[in-house]
Structures are given as C-alpha cells and as structure tokens.
Amino acid sequence: MSESNFKSLEATLNKHIPPEELREVKRVLYGRPDDNELQFSEETISLAKDVDIELKGYVFTARKEDLRRPRIVRVAAVQNTVDIPTTAPIHVQRDALHEKISNILRVAVTAGVNIVCLQEAWTMPFAFCTREKFPWCEFAEDVENGPTTKMLKELAKQYNMVIISPILERDANHHDTIWNTAVVISNNGTYIGKHRKNHIPRVGDFNESTYYFEGDTGHPVFETQFGRIAINICYGRHHPQNWMMFGVNGAEIVFNPSATVGGLSEPLWGIEARNAAIANSYFTVAINRVGTEVFPNEFTSGNGLPAHKDFGPFYGSSYVAAPDGSRTPGLSRDKDGLLVAEMDLNLCRQIKDFWGFQMTQRLPLYAESLAKAVKPDYKPQITRES
Numbered sequence: 209m210s211e212s213n214f215k216s217l218e219a220t221l222n223k224h225i226p227p228e229e230l231r232e233v234k235r236v237l238y239g240r241p242d243d244n245e246l247q248f249s250e251e252t253i254s255l256a257k258d259v260d261i262e263l264k265g266y267v268f269t270a271r272k273e274d275l276r277r278p279r280i281v282r283v284a285a286v287q288n289t290v291d292i293p294t295t296a297p298i299h300v301q302r303d304a305l306h307e308k309i310s311n312i313l314r315v316a317v318t319a320g321v322n323i324v325c326l327q328e329a330w331t332m333p334f335a336f337c338t339r340e341k342f343p344w345c346e347f348a349e350d351v352e353n354g355p356t357t358k359m360l361k362e363l364a365k366q367y368n369m370v371i372i373s374p375i376l377e378r379d380a381n382h383h384d385t386i387w388n389t390a391v392v393i394s395n396n397g398t399y400i401g402k403h404r405k406n407h408i409p410r411v412g413d414f415n416e417s418t419y420y421f422e423g424d425t426g427h428p429v430f431e432t433q434f435g436r437i438a439i440n441i442c443y444g445r446h447h448p449q450n451w452m453m454f455g456v457n458g459a460e461i462v463f464n465p466s467a468t469v470g471g472l473s474e475p476l477w478g479i480e481a482r483n484a485a486i487a488n489s490y491f492t493v494a495i496n497r498v499g500t501e502v503f504p505n506e507f508t509s510g511n512g513l514p515a516h517k518d519f520g521p522f523y524g525s526s527y528v529a530a531p532d533g534s535r536t537p538g539l540s541r542d543k544d545g546l547l548v549a550e551m552d553l554n555l556c557r558q559i560k561d562f563w564g565f566q567m568t569q570r571l572p573l574y575a576e577s578l579a580k581a582v583k584p585d586y587k588p589q590i591t592r593e594s
C-alpha cells in the first residue's frame with residue numbers, strides 16, 4: 209500500500225478486520241469499544257463540510273459519584289495544513305492561517321468546545337528544518353499583545369472558549385530573544401500565561417536549537433474555568449519527567465501540540481502521550497500537523513543524502529487519551545481536522561484511587577537518586593560479578 213492510500217490506522221483496521229472481531233481488536237488496541245462517538249448538530253456538520261475538515265468526536269465517561277458532581281468538559285484539537293506557499297510575504301502567510309483557524313474555531317464553538325489547542329507554531333510553516341534565519345524569524349511575535357494573541361483574545365471571549373495558541377515568541381523585554389511558546393488565553397478573552405518548550409530537538413531535520421533555547425518557564429499548570437491544563441510542547445513528549453512534572457503540579461489535561469514527520473516518529477506517536485495519560489492519571493491531547501511544506505532553498509539532513517526542499521509529510525493522527533489508558537481513534541494522516549472529546553474530569557481522581565500510581569510513585573526516592581546521579585563524581589549503581 210502506498211503512503212498516500214494509508215489514510216489512518218483505524219480506516220485500515222475497519223476495512224480489513226471482520227466486524228465480529230473488530231470490537232475486540234478495538235477494545236485491546238484502544239482500551240474501549242468503538243461505540244462512544246459524540247453526536248454533532250446538523251449545523252456543526254454542515255459548517256465542518258463548508259470549511260472542508262474532518263470532524264470527529266468521542267465521549268469519555270466516569271463513575272457517578274455521591275459527593276462530587278460530574279465535571280464534564282469538551283476539549284478539542286485542531287490539525288491543519290499550511291496552504292499558502294512559503295515564498296509568500298510573511299503577513300500573507302500568517303493572515304491566511306489566521307483565517308483558516310478562525311473558520312475552524314467557528315465549527316468548534318457550535319460543537320460546544322470549552323478548551324481548544326492548536327498545533328505547534330501554528331502561525332507559520334515549520335521552517336526550522338532550513339536553518340535559515342530569514343525570513344522565518346519574522347514570524348515571532350509578542351505573546352500578550354502580538355497580532356495572533358489579539359485576534360484569539362477576541363474569539364476566546366466571543367466563543368467563551370479557552371484557546372491554547374502555540375506560536376513563535378519574540379521577547380522584546382529580553383533582548384528580542386525567540387522562544388517556542390504556548391500562549392493560554394482565557395474564555396473571558398484575557399491572557400492567562402505562557403509556557404516555553406522545555407526540550408528542544410536535535411534530531412533529523414528538526415534544527416530548532418538554531419533559533420531558540422530550552423524553555424525557562426518550568427511546568428506551569430493553568431487553572432481555567434473548565435479545568436487545570438498544561439502544555440507539553442512536541443519533543444517534550446519523549447521525556448517522561450516533563451509529563452510527570454505537569455502531573456505533580458496538578459494538571460488534569462495536558463496538551464501536546466506537535467510537528468513531526470512519519471519517517472521519524474510515527475511508531476512512537478500512539479504510545480507516548482497515551483502512556484503519559486496512564487502514568488500521570490490525567491487526559492492527554494496529542495496534536496500533529498498535516499501536509500508537506502516546501503521551502504524555497506534546498507537544505508540537507510546531515511545524513512549524506514541529497515539536499516531537498518521539504519522534509520516529508522506531517523502525519524496528523526491527532527488523538528486524545530484518558531487516565532484509564534483508553535484513547536480515541538486518530539484523525540486522518542493527511543486532512544485538516546477537528547477532534548472533539550467530551551470528558552468527565554472526575555475520572556482523573558477515580559483512576560488515582562484505583563491504580564494508586566501517585567501514591568506508589570516514590571518521588572522522594574527518585575529525588576534523592578537523581579540528586580546523586582547528576583553530580584560529576586557519580587558512579588552508576590552497577591553490581592558486577594566478581
């Protein structure tokens with residue numbers, strides 16, 4: 209099967225597994241059967257058709273409790289292509305993405321979404337593969353009052369929706385430095401705060417350390433009207449400690465806005481955010497771009513192969529995982545999409561009570577061991593046969 213025929217893992221399973229076995233296959237692979245789809249209104253379905261996006265929705269339930277009311281929220285992930293050529297003026301590229309995302313957010317509000325997260329560096333092509341500074345650094349903007357935050361503040365207020373906006377940040381107060389940052393905008397239209405990407409890749413064509421440094425914002429959790437949220441930006445998903453600290457700080461939903469390509473990370477994709485949901489008893493939302501972005505000048509991948517102008521398609525496949533280990537199917541590998549998950553946040557504490565992963569976590573043991581392991585004179589604890 210050619211890459212272009214492979215729309216999603218689920219589409220292939222649905223096509224080839226006999227119906228009587230499919231339910232069990234889904235239960236084992238996804239932790240739940242396939243009968244919990246969210247129903248959308250005619251208006252939402254028709255708007256999604258108008259803007260030509262895949263629209264999918266799923267429900268995660270929790271046990272009914274005597275003392276706490278259910279805490280139901282609707283959370284969404286947006287995956288999208290960059291359609292304007294990368295040779296167009298910067299403001300034209302950014303305006304086109306502003307328009308595209310505004311249209312998708314209009315679908316989200318009719319779907320009753322409370323919190324939405326966009327993909328990593330959503331206002332620009334993922335140009336860091338080129339290692340060129342210009343014109344790409346021009347995409348960086350102020351997180352509180354830049355054009356993107358201004359536009360989203362208005363939409364957040366109008367739609368009563370928390371918006372997580374991962375952008376390239378320009379910090380004018382600190383020597384015009386650039387950061388890879390997620391901006392959190394409240395449903396009342398104000399800026400709540402930001403988180404800067406903690407782990408910067410130095411792998412394949414992901415040459416991001418050419419542009420910005422490791423984040424200095426720790427592991428902030430943002431208390432919103434709809435729940436406590438955090439953002440683990442892209443490559444940070446390979447670091448269990450990064451996920452863990454958002455849990456230690458009380459996150460109930462951790463978003464993972466990403467930009468990653470099939471040749472590099474696709475086999476890891478379904479595992480990492482899902483495992484983080486299990487290990488930390490919170491929900492995770494893994495979001496990846498779609499499409500192939502072509503750049504004006506050739507660049508090499510430092511692997512002896514010929515220079516090229518793109519680094520392969522981003523494979524989408526955005527999904528949501530729950531603390532009980534279950535997950536939604538992924539969006540497609542190649543199409544713009546909106547994934548909506550309705551979740552009862554009471555599930556987080558219920559799973560903590562059931563599995564006891566936090567109770568048995570032994571953080572003091574690891575704090576002590578790691579404090580020793582990072583010392584220059586540390587000797588690994590290996591016992592050898594005499």
Ligand SMILES: NC(=O)NCCC(=O)O
Pocket residue numbers: 328409414441442443444466467468469472473
């Ligand atoms: N954007 C980003 O950090 N990509 C790195 C590649 C990966 O983590 O799959």
